[in-house]
Amino acid sequence: MTTARTKKLKPGMVITDDVRDIKGRLLLSRGKPIGSDHIRILKIWGIPQVEIAGVPPDAGAAPPDPIDPAWLEAARQETDRRFLLTERDHPAVREIFNQVVIYRAGRGALMPPLSPPPEAIAAPAKEPDRDFLEKFIDQDIALPEIPSIVLELNEVISNPLSSADQMAQVINKSPSLTALLLKIVNSSLYGLPSKVDRVSLAVTLIGTRELSALALGISILSMFKNIPSSLLTMRSFLQHSLACGIVSRLLAAQKTMRQTEQMFTAGLLHDIGRLILFIYFPNEALSAIHHAHQTSDCLYRVEEKRLGCHHAQIGKYLLNRWRLPLIIENTVCFHHEPAEAPDPVPAAIVHVADLLVNALGIGTSGEHLIPPLDAHAWEALELSPSCFEVVIQQTLHQLNTLEFLLPENRP
Ligand SMILES: [Fe+2]
Numbered sequence: 393m394t395t396a397r398t399k400k401l402k403p404g405m406v407i408t409d410d411v412r413d414i415k416g417r418l419l420l421s422r423g424k425p426i427g428s429d430h431i432r433i434l435k436i437w438g439i440p441q442v443e444i445a446g447v448p449p450d451a452g453a454a455p456p457d458p459i460d461p462a463w464l465e466a467a468r469q470e471t472d473r474r475f476l477l478t479e480r481d482h483p484a485v486r487e488i489f490n491q492v493v494i495y496r497a498g499r500g501a502l503m504p505p506l507s508p509p510p511e512a513i514a515a516p517a518k519e520p521d522r523d524f525l526e527k528f529i530d531q532d533i534a535l536p537e538i539p540s541i542v543l544e545l546n547e548v549i550s551n552p553l554s555s556a557d558q559m560a561q562v563i564n565k566s567p568s569l570t571a572l573l574l575k576i577v578n579s580s581l582y583g584l585p586s587k588v589d590r591v592s593l594a595v596t597l598i599g600t601r602e603l604s605a606l607a608l609g610i611s612i613l614s615m616f617k618n619i620p621s622s623l624l625t626m627r628s629f630l631q632h633s634l635a636c637g638i639v640s641r642l643l644a645a646q647k648t649m650r651q652t653e654q655m656f657t658a659g660l661l662h663d664i665g666r667l668i669l670f671i672y673f674p675n676e677a678l679s680a681i682h683h684a685h686q687t688s689d690c691l692y693r694v695e696e697k698r699l700g701c702h703h704a705q706i707g708k709y710l711l712n713r714w715r716l717p718l719i720i721e722n723t724v725c726f727h728h729e730p731a732e733a734p735d736p737v738p739a740a741i742v743h744v745a746d747l748l749v750n751a752l753g754i755g756t757s758g759e760h761l762i763p764p765l766d767a768h769a770w771e772a773l774e775l776s777p778s779c780f781e782v783v784i785q786q787t788l789h790q791l792n793t794l795e796f797l798l799p800e801n802r803p
C-alpha cells in the first residue's frame with residue numbers, strides 16, 4: 393500500500409482505503425480498480441492524495457523540482473517574524489509554520505509581501521475615542537439593511553413546515569442571488585458530478601440550511617463596496633474572509649460536525665466588525681493599524697486597548713441587529729477568545745481558521761502578525777496537526793474556483 397497524489401493516478405489503479413467527501417459521504421470504495429471518471433471526481437473534490445495498492449505511480453520518475461533554498465530561507469525568515477506572538481513549541485503551530493514556509497517558498501516570487509512596513513502607514517491626525525462601541529451604537533450610523541429576500545429566506549427556514557420548493561421560490565425572486573448561488577453550487581466547494589442549472593435541484597442536492605447559510609453570508613458581504621484605499625483593498629479583505637469560511641468548513645468536516653454550512657458563514661463573516669471600522673471609522677481603524685505596527689502587537693488587542701472593544705464585538709452587535717442565527721453571532725463574537733464562548737467548539741474552529749489564513753497570507757483584514765493560538769481551543773477541537781496539509785490543499789483548490797466572488801483588482 394502506498395500514498396499517491398491524485399494528479400498522478402491512472403485508470404486501473406486500485407484504491408486501498410475508502411475516499412469520503414467533506415460530509416463523510418463515500419466517494420470511492422476501496423478494493424476496486426478506478427476509471428478516468430473516478431479520477432475526475434477526486435479532482436473536483438480537491439482530494440490531494442489517496443492510498444493505492446502497489447508501487448507509487450511516480451516511482452522511477454524524476455523527483456519533483458526542489459524548492460529553491462533561497463526562497464525557502466526567505467519564507468522561513470518572513471514567517472518567523474510574523475509568528476512573533478504565537479507559541480512556536482505548540483505542535484499545531486509548528487505544523488502550520490512548516491506548511492506555511494513550504495507554501496510561500498513554493499510560490500517564490502509570486503507571493504506579494506505580507507504587510508506594508510510600519511513607515512508606510514501614516515499616523516492619523518486625531519487620537520481615537522474610547523468606549524467606541526457605545527459611541528457606535530449611539531450614533532446609529534446608516535448601515536445597509538439586509539436585502540428583504542434574505543429575511544424572507546430566514547423565515548422559510550425557521551418554519552419546520554416549509555418545503556424545499558417554497559425555499560426555491562423565494563430564491564428565484566432574485567435573479568442575481570439565483571445566478572450567484574448556482575455558480576457556487578457548481579464550484580468545487582460541493583464537487584457535484586454534473587451541472588446544476590436550477591435552484592430547486594440545488595436545494596435538493598445540498599439542502600435548505602446549507603443554501604440559506606450561503607445566501608446569508610454572500611448577501612451580507614456584498615452589501616459593502618469600498619474600503620478606503622489607505623487601509624486595504626476590498627478584494628484582499630474578501631479573500632481573507634472567503635478563505636476563512638472555506639477553512640472553517642473543512643475543519644468542521646474534519647471534526648465530523650453536522651452544521652458545516654454555518655461554520656462557512658461564520659468564517660465568512662468573522663471580521664465583519666472590522667469592515668465596519670474600515671468603512672465608517674477610517675480614522676480609528678488607521679490609528680489602530682498604526683499602533684499595532686509600532687508596538688508589534690496584534691490589531692485586535694490594540695483595538696481593544698484603544699477603542700474599549702474589538703472588531704468581533706462590533707460584529708456581534710451587527711449580526712444580532714440583523715437577526716442572524718445565534719450560533720453565527722457567538723462564533724463571530726468569540727473568534728479571538730474561543731474559550732469564553734457559550735459553545736467553544738464553533739468559535740475554536742473559526743479561531744484556528746483565522747490563524748491559518750493569516751499565516752498563509754491569503755488576503756488580509758489588517759493583522760500584520762499571526763494572532764496567538766488558544767491552546768484550550770485547539771484541545772477542544774480534538775484534531776491532529778497533520779490535518780493542515782490536506783486542509784491547505786483543499787482550501788487553495790476551492791478558493792480558486794470561487795474567484796468569481798472577488799472583485800477585480802483595481803489600481
Ligand atoms: Fe478577527
Ligand SMILES: [Fe+2]
Binds near residue numbers: 632636662746757
Ligand atoms: Fe480574520
